[in-house]
Amino acid sequence: MKNIDLTFIVINWNNGDLLESCIPTLLNQKNLSIEVILIDNNSSDNSQSVIEKLPKDLRIVYNQTNCGYSGAANQGIKMSKGKYVSIINPDIILSDTYAFNIVEKFKQNSKLAAATGKLLKYDFYKNEPIEVIDTTGINVNCKFEMYDRGQNKTQIDLYDKEINVFGVSGAAPVYLKEALEDIRLDEEYFDEDFLAYKEDIDLSWRLRLYGWEINYVPSALGFHGRAVGSAKVKNSLSELIKHRKSQSKFVRKLSLRNHYLVLAKNMSKQDLHKSFFPLIKQETKRIVFCSLFEFSTLLGIFEAMKLFPKIKKKRKSIIMATQHRKSTVFFNES
Numbered sequence: 001m002k003n004i005d006l007t008f009i010v011i012n013w014n015n016g017d018l019l020e021s022c023i024p025t026l027l028n029q030k031n032l033s034i035e036v037i038l039i040d041n042n043s044s045d046n047s048q049s050v051i052e053k054l055p056k057d058l059r060i061v062y063n064q065t066n067c068g069y070s071g072a073a074n075q076g077i078k079m080s081k082g083k084y085v086s087i088i089n090p091d092i093i094l095s096d097t098y099a100f101n102i103v104e105k106f107k108q109n110s111k112l113a114a115a116t117g118k119l120l121k122y123d124f125y126k127n128e129p130i131e132v133i134d135t136t137g138i139n140v141n142c143k144f145e146m147y148d149r150g151q152n153k154t155q156i157d158l159y160d161k162e163i164n165v166f167g168v169s170g171a172a173p174v175y176l177k178e179a180l181e182d183i184r185l186d187e188e189y190f191d192e193d194f195l196a197y198k199e200d201i202d203l204s205w206r207l208r209l210y211g212w213e214i215n216y217v218p219s220a221l222g223f224h225g226r227a228v229g230s231a232k233v234k235n236s237l238s239e240l241i242k243h244r245k246s247q248s249k250f251v252r253k254l255s256l257r258n259h260y261l262v263l264a265k266n267m268s269k270q271d272l273h274k275s276f277f278p279l280i281k282q283e284t285k286r287i288v289f290c291s292l293f294e295f296s297t298l299l300g301i302f303e304a305m306k307l308f309p310k311i312k313k314k315r316k317s318i319i320m321a322t323q324h325r326k327s328t329v330f331f332n333e334s
Contacts, residue, residue, distance in 0.1 A: 005032040006084040006099050006174070009076030011069055012040045015090035016047030018124065018225065023054050025093050031100045035059065037076045041066040069170070070190035070199045077180060077189050086174045091225030093122055094172065101220040102174045105162075113179030113212030114204065116168040117220025118159060124225050131156060134224040137165030137216040138201060142275050143282040144263060146201045149216070164328075165216045167204025171224045183210050185314055191265075193307055197251065198258040205266040209318060211325040249296050256290070257300035257307075264304070265311045265318070268327075 008026045012019060019038075026036050037059045040047055051060060059079065063072065073087050084103060102115045116137050121130035135148035136159045148169055150159050168174075180189045183206045190199045204214060247255075272279070290297045 002033055004035050004081040004083070006034055006086060006103060007076070007080035007082035008034065008036045008086050008088050008099075009073060009080065010036065010038045010088045010090060011072045011076070012038065012043060012047055012051075012090050013066060014043045014045040014047065016043060016045050016050040018090040019047070019050050019054060021124070021127075022088065022090050022092055023058070025096070026088065027055060027057070028096050029094070029099045030096045032103060034099070035081060037061065037079055039063065039072045039076055041068070041072050068192065068194075069196035070188075070192045070194050073190045073199075074188055074192065077177070080177065083177055084174055085177050085180070086172065087170060089171050089224070091122070091124065092119075092172045093223040095221040098172075098220045098222050099174065102217050105215055105217050106174075106176055109213065109215070111211070111213045112176065112215055113207045114168045114173055114175045115215045115217050115220075116165075116173050117222050118156075118216075118218045119169070119171060119222045119224045120156070122223035122225045129223050133159060134226055135169040135171065136218070137163075137214070138167035138169055138204060140166045143278045144267065144271075144275060145282065146198075146262075159216075160218045162218055163216050165214055166208070167201055167214055170200035171226070172222050173200065179207060179210075179212050182212075183207055185317055191261075191314070193310060194258050194261060195254065197255045198262050202258075202262050202265065205262065206318060208328045209266065209322050209325075211322070211328060213328055249294075252294060252297045253300040253303070255300070256286075256297050257304045260301065260304040261307060261311055264308060265315050 010019070010022065010026070023036065023038070027034065038051065039061045040051065041063050042065050048062070061075070067075070076087070077085055084106065086099065098117050102117060105115055106112050116135065118136055119134040121132040121134050123130055131154060133150040133153045133156060136150045138146055139149045140146050146167070149165060183189070185191070189203065191202050194202060207214060287298070
């Protein structure tokens with residue numbers, strides 16, 4: 001049987017209309033042996049009828065329940081046959097050399113665990129790319145805010161340099177499967193307690209704690225259907241409130257919950273001491289904002305507290321596994 005270089009794992013939930021655009025760009029990747037696993041998380045839209053019309057050389061799984069992004073990603077990773085795995089959102093379109101250009105970087109660096117290309121915005125209504133950055137990797141600042149590097153910037157050429165980044169967005173990351181096995185906790189690569197949102201940050205942080213590196217590869221070009229303006233709004237309080245209201249209450253609550261789970265699970269005492277005052281200032285502002293403008297979001301804190309005993313056990317396992325390894329975690333404001 002032919003060896004598989006890379007496995008794409010597409011996680012779909014009620015995004016059937018996007019699959020016809022996404023899947024062909026995965027199957028048409030050049031210079032690599034590719035397999036595509038499509039996992040449908042119990043969609044209630046037209047996904048099944050769309051999937052039935054897709055090329056037959058897909059491995060398709062219909063889940064009877066929605067097991068979340070993390071659960072479906074873990075399911076796909078366990079099924080995968082590739083040396084590398086890429087988790088793909090349905091609103092992704094890749095250039096035909098995206099995977100190859102990234103895989104070449106893995107071959108040049110034995111410490112590389114994950115990488116992302118340059119993702120630009122994509123307008124699926126007009127069916128055309130937008131000359132605006134979606135992500136060039138994830139950065140973290142001294143307040144432990146994690147954000148997509150360059151998001152919503154129009155000066156695309158400023159992001160043509162290959163660099164080491166803190167993490168990779170969950171939109172179209174590529175992982176070395178060996179690295180995922182190295183940092184696996186029991187049967188989980190992605191933490192299934194997160195369900196969705198910030199699980200990509202959690203995984204990236206853990207890779208760095210284990211001593212692996214993560215890169216941004218600008219020669220790998222892709223497109224993401226995330227809306228323009230989805231980055232954090234900073235111009236005014238009214239704009240921030242308007243942006244937040246565009247998100248569902250469930251998403252806001254889940255995002256806050258997982259924010260605290262990420263910190264509780266991965267932040268070291270040294271990190272806390274070094275960033276104590278900026279972190280406390282930022283978290284106070286966050287809680288005050290939620291108290292004044294979206295009180296229901298604060299339920300995420302109580303949900304996080306209920307999960308802390310499980311997170312504490314995972315943290316202990318990470319500390320034990322990494323005590324003799326050199327962490328590659330760093331702050332990067334740019």
